[in-house]
Amino acid sequence: MAKAVETQNLEMAKSARRVPQEEWYLPGHRTCQGCGPALTYKLVSKATGGDSIFLGPTGCMYVANTSYLCSPWAYPWMHTQITNAGAVASGIEAAYQVLIRKGKYKGKLPNIVCMAGDGGSIDIGLQAMSGMMYRGHDALFIMYDNESYANTGIQTSPATPYGANTTFTPPGKAIPEGKVLFPKDACQLVIGGHPAVHYVATASLAYPVDLINKVRKALNYKGPTFVHIHSPCPKGWLFDAKKTVEVAKLAIETGMWVNYEWENGEYTYQHTPKEYKPVAGYMKGQQRFAHLTDAHIAKMQAFIDAKLKAPGIPVALPVQGPRES
Numbered sequence: 344m345a346k347a348v349e350t351q352n353l354e355m356a357k358s359a360r361r362v363p364q365e366e367w368y369l370p371g372h373r374t375c376q377g378c379g380p381a382l383t384y385k386l387v388s389k390a391t392g393g394d395s396i397f398l399g400p401t402g403c404m405y406v407a408n409t410s411y412l413c414s415p416w417a418y419p420w421m422h423t424q425i426t427n428a429g430a431v432a433s434g435i436e437a438a439y440q441v442l443i444r445k446g447k448y449k450g451k452l453p454n455i456v457c458m459a460g461d462g463g464s465i466d467i468g469l470q471a472m473s474g475m476m477y478r479g480h481d482a483l484f485i486m487y488d489n490e491s492y493a494n495t496g497i498q499t500s501p502a503t504p505y506g507a508n509t510t511f512t513p514p515g516k517a518i519p520e521g522k523v524l525f526p527k528d529a530c531q532l533v534i535g536g537h538p539a540v541h542y543v544a545t546a547s548l549a550y551p552v553d554l555i556n557k558v559r560k561a562l563n564y565k566g567p568t569f570v571h572i573h574s575p576c577p578k579g580w581l582f583d584a585k586k587t588v589e590v591a592k593l594a595i596e597t598g599m600w601v602n603y604e605w606e607n608g609e610y611t612y613q614h615t616p617k618e619y620k621p622v623a624g625y626m627k628g629q630q631r632f633a634h635l636t637d638a639h640i641a642k643m644q645a646f647i648d649a650k651l652k653a654p655g656i657p658v659a660l661p662v663q664g665p666r667e668s
């Protein structure tokens with residue numbers, strides 16, 4: 344008779360003191376000083392523990408973490424193409440399901456985690472991610488969001504905010520604000536199109552216990568799940584490397600980032616400030632926005648104000664789209 348496939352049940356951490364001391368993402372990699380995605384990786388690894396398999400599509404968290412015969416992961420890790428983390432995760436999960444059912448693998452189903460950048464999730468990696476979710480594979484897709492194609496020199500991605508100066512959106516006479524488009528909404532893309540997904544969350548490296556528990560909760564669900572993690576990048580956003588956590592916190596205080604969970608259709612919000620600070624304070628702390636005028640910043644404020652009326656839920660842009668002018 345086929346054996347039932349047992350899955351893991353990860354305990355929620357009640358406080359930072361209850362987070363394991365053990366590390367599964369070790370020092371010795373070559374990410375930049377103050378790298379937000381590296382801190383995100385460390386926290387996600389603490390959340391999953393060792394009985395996990397990570398897939399790393401091409402991006403900073405593959406390239407800067409690996410050199411010849413050397414890697415910082417203390418669990419099985421595999422590089423995937425930037426386009427296909429979701430497909431590789433699907434194959435690994437399907438193989439374990441068969442091995443366990445046939446009694447050829449004695450353990451529980453490992454935590455299968457894609458650790459993809461914004462490009463590798465909602466742009467170049469979108470079709471494979473969507474396929475994994477559509478078919479209902481028991482795997483977690485994490486989008487660590489540094490708001491650019493960072494590894495190839497900070498090019499714009501669909502997660503790059505309006506007004507950012509990137510190597511593909513340099514501000515100049517013709518387009519003074521640099522990037523003219525507002526970002527895609529990653530979580531809404533997942534929620535809207537994938538009925539097999541029952542848990543989606545946003546998290547920030549500024550709130551590590553919340554981040555760890557969201558990753559654990561996502562893994563405890565059977566089936567595909569998605570966690571979108573705000574991960575500031577000092578090199579691409581041009582702020583002082585010691586301010587990574589400060590920048591992440593300010594994003595929440597200004598409404599530039601909202602922490603929430605979506606579970607079977609219900610939204611709950613975390614870390615909502617009593618009163619939001621103006622977005623100008625967040626934007627002025629990053630050189631990627633240094634060229635913007637007060638009118639550009641007002642456009643961003645209008646966008647954030649509209650989004651904050653129903654965080655996580657898509658809103659019509661309160662500003663003119665680029666092709667409408």
Ligand SMILES: Cc1ncc(C[n+]2csc(CCOP(=O)(O)OP(=O)(O)O)c2C)c(N)n1
Nearest residue numbers: 401402403404460461462463491492493494
């Ligand atoms: C099909 C394909 N196109 C382009 C590239 C070049 N490339 C390598 S890493 C990278 C950036 C990835 O961006 P993201 O997924 O956001 O991760 P990040 O580097 O920001 O961590 C690009 C464009 C590639 N490896 N494969």
Ligand code: SF4
Nearest residue numbers: 374375378403576578
């Ligand atoms: S460019 Fe950004 S994401 Fe890449 S290693 Fe440096 S700080 Fe980290």
Ligand SMILES: [Mg+2]
Nearest residue numbers: 460461491493
């Ligand atoms: Mg990126």
